Amino acid sequence: MQKERTFVIIKPDAVQRGIIGEIISRFERKGIKIVAMKMESVSRELAEKHYGVHKGKPFFEPTVEYITSSPVVALILEGNNTIEMVRNMMGKTDPQKAELGTIRGDFGQFIGRNIIHGSDGADTAKFEIDLWFKQEEISKYCRIDEDWLIE
Ligand code: IDP
Ligand code: MG
Numbered sequence: 814m815q816k817e818r819t820f821v822i823i824k825p826d827a828v829q830r831g832i833i834g835e836i837i838s839r840f841e842r843k844g845i846k847i848v849a850m851k852m853e854s855v856s857r858e859l860a861e862k863h864y865g866v867h868k869g870k871p872f873f874e875p876t877v878e879y880i881t882s883s884p885v886v887a888l889i890l891e892g893n894n895t896i897e898m899v900r901n902m903m904g905k906t907d908p909q910k911a912e913l914g915t916i917r918g919d920f921g922q923f924i925g926r927n928i929i930h931g932s933d934g935a936d937t938a939k940f941e942i943d944l945w946f947k948q949e950e951i952s953k954y955c956r957i958d959e960d961w962l963i964e
Contacts, residue, residue: 816891816892816893817891817892817893817894817895817896817935817938818848818889818890818891818895818938818942819889819890819891819895819896819899819931819932819938820887820888820889820890820930820931820932820937820938820941820942820945821840821887821888821889821890821899821929821930821931821932822880822885822886822887822888822929822930823836823837823885823886823887823888823928823929824879824880824885824926824927824928824929824930825879825880825882825883825884825885826879826921826926826928827920827928827929828852828883828884828885828886829883830920832920832928833886835920836916836920836928836929837886837888839902839916840888840890840899840902843898843902844892844956844958844962845890845891845892845895845898845899846890846891846892846954846956846959847888847889847890847891848889848890848891848951848952848953848954849887849888849889849946849950849951849952850886850887850888850889851886851887851946851950852884852885852886852887853884853885853886853887854881854883854884854885855880855881855884855885856881857877857881859944859945860877860880860881861877862944863880863941863944863945864876864877864880872925875925876925879925879926887945887946889942889946889951893963896931896932896933896934896935896938899931899932900931900933901915902915902916903915903916903917903928903929903931904916904917904918905917905918906924906927907924907927908920908921908922908923908924908926908927908928909922909923909924916928916929917929
């Protein structure tokens with residue numbers, strides 16, 4: 814079994830709309846462990862680094878403005894195959910195309926207000942975790958349900 818970490822941002826629109834708890838509770842109910850979490854007003858510098866791969870694309874500047882427009886909640890989630898599982902729970906980038914039952918499909922309407930970010934692969938997860946969190950902000954602990962979650 815592959816235990817891995819992923820990086821998630823509950824974006825400004827989700828914070829403003831009061832659905833932080835709804836989103837976090839989906840991860841908790843799925844059995845995914847939260848190992849780090851903080852609310853942060855994102856600087857332009859951090860936003861530009863985070864979205865660096867998209868520099869030069871037409872949506873780069875609006876996306877940097879979106880993510881810096883109001884506080885976000887940043888999390889590190891840990892568990893079995895967590896990167897792919899969280900991406901599946903998020904749904905497609907465009908909430909119009911995301912399936913109902915996914916976070917973007919259930920809560921969003923526009924691609925420029927798509928509720929949540931999650932790392933798209935192992936290298937990205939490592940880059941984003943190191944960019945957003947210090948080692949001492951990450952907690953190591955066992956959830957009491959771990960033995961009942963994994964076969
Ligand atoms: P992802 O968040 O599903 O991985 P990416 O293609 O990596 O999607 O794009 C990063 C973010 O940039 C998206 O989550 C969204 O906030 C924004 N974005 C991407 N494409 C568009 C677009 O066509 N219009 C507006 N915003 C976009
Ligand atoms: Mg992406």
